Amino acid sequence: MPLIHIPKSWEISEREVTPETIFMNRRRFVTSLIGVGLGASLLPLTGCNSNSESISQSSPGLNHVYPGLTRNPNFAQVNRPITEEDLATKYNNFYEYGGTKSIWQSAQRLPLDNWKVEVSGLVKNPRIYDLDDLEKKFPIEERVYRFRCVEAWAMVVPWVGFPMKLLMADVEPLSNAKFVRFTSFYDPKITKGPGILSQFYPWPYTEGLRIEEMANDLAFFATGIYGKSLPKQNGAPLRQVIPWKYGFKGAKSIVKIEFVEKQPETFWHKISPNEYGFEANVNPDKPHPRWSQATERIVGPGSSFSWETRPTIVYNGYGEYVASLYA
Ligand SMILES: Nc1nc2c(c(=O)[nH]1)N[C@H]1C(S)=C(S)[C@@H](COP(=O)(O)O)O[C@H]1N2
Ligand SMILES: [Mo]
Secondary structure, three states, X not given: OOOOOOOOHHHOOHHHHOOOOHHHHHHHHHHHHHXXXXXXXXXXXXXXXXXXXXXXXXXXXXXXXXXXXXXXXXXXXXXXXXXXXXXHOOOOOOHHHOOOOOOOOHHHHOOOOOOEEEEEEOEOOOEEEEHHHHHHHOOOEEEEEEEEOOOOEEEEEEEEEEEHHHHHHHHOEOOXXXXXXXXXXXXXXXXXXXXXXXXXXXXXXEEEEEHHHHHOOOOEEEEEEOOEEOOHHHOOOOEEXXXXXXXXXXXXXXXXXXXXXXXXXXXXXXXXXXXXXXXXEOOOOOOEOOEOOOEEEEOOOOOHHHOXXXXXXXXXXXXXXXXXHHO
């Protein structure tokens, strides 16, 4: 008997079959496609992923285990169970590898050898780190955080990594550095995006923070999850984790970190500024233009149709750490 329920298309709400952005831009895409002689018949390529929401069963190859890892006691309790590893590593958003939640296999194309992270811009000490440098230089710890996607699903993930403020202390931002921009790995031969329409996306994926947000205790660079190095689909080898903001604020597979004076343009914000604001703090009272943010669904086994619904918490429950940033 199959354990996994494959939902029929009529069981899935509009927001689940519609990737984070396609809806708003459908007209623009149709216009562009007609312009290049392709036409609207291609739209379902990215507009529908109806049987890909359920999670398949075999495990991805996670490798390196962190020995002697300690969980930071300040970030150990979230009053919800930790999401099963097999779910957190099989239900992903990573548009470089496709427009559905089931990209974990195609994300294995991501090449990790000789990974370098360039930190540049308005800093006293520009640096190029490799992974070894990062894991030797910064104390690696575990933190359990709530994780909330703008699409109104939520998980609890045990991240492994180090606070962003330690990297800031190493590079020493100059006084005119007001923002930071994070850039994800991009190579059009490897990261093909969710079908033909993604040629109109502003690759590479970029995200940004205010410098004070980056300096907050909670802002974290993850190198692992569940006690092991990050699987490729979760953003190996280095990703941002900003638990009081929607998930899209956390760029995966980071290759560049730049300190800048002006608020940087970012991937989703450029595609649809009304839907994906730069600040993007989790807020039950501020609906997304296409859906309410008052509740969220807890990612579980089987179809998203059956997942538990809970009220959204302002700042995803982290107001005690971050509310003063927005006073
Ligand atoms: N480079 C890159 N980073 C990304 C994304 C992406 O498509 N590309 N998706 C974002 C979104 S919308 C979410 S919700 C999280 C998903 O992280 P997860 O797959 O580990 O749950 O990654 C974020 N970081
Ligand atoms: Mo997201």
